[in-house]
């Protein structure tokens with residue numbers, strides 16, 4: 001279900017939460033809110049994915065919030081009762097649909113506690129096939145929330161230009177890993193991101209250690225992602241090696 005109304009008008013008439021991950025797109029969405037929404041009845045929620053977020057991402061987010069003067073309406077939240085890599089050992093590789101437990105367990109459940117019903121995200125239609133069908137304002141059944149996507153039609157270059165115009169630095173994790181570091185392990189990381197992430201000995205040990213405990217992956221997609229990460233570590237198990245052949 002979606003609404004065809006002006007997002008500035010829609011957000012100007014209600015309280016909402018900006019979901020900031022430390023990534024470039026959610027930063028652009030946050031800056032857009034600062035530029036376009038006249039009232040101050042909104043907050044910013046940042047979710048650290050317990051055990052899977054790089055400390056540099058946390059530090060960067062706090063720095064941006066301070067630069068924008070948003071400290072009083074900022075929430076840094078995380079699950080205290082569950083570690084991401086315990087989840088990997090328990091549930092396997094997270095995937096799209098019901099099996100993407102990471103989004104539900106580590107983001108949606110935490111957002112629920114700190115967010116208003118209306119949430120602003122930095123998703124773009126150019127991100128993926130699935131997102132190409134997204135709308136400016138839509139109702140999300142999984143999170144039971146109304147989501148507003150103000151930069152939906154922007155391209156990556158628009159995002160970078162907008163951030164540059166505001167004089168805000170980019171998360172330093174992009175320089176090191178080509179991703180924001182909010183999720184060091186992610187089933188959607190490209191080969192390049194995987195290779196750079198696994199060059200870091202701390203994360204290599206943590207990620208590969210957990211992946212080696214994943215019991216008999218249930219689907220071919222899970223097996224493919226597992227092979228991709230283990231291949232980059234240079235230590236594929238024999239069974240995975242045989243399937244690659």
Ligand code: SF4
Nearest residue numbers: 102103183185186187
């Ligand atoms: S970024 Fe990746 S690992 Fe993190 S919640 Fe999203 S899909 Fe899961």
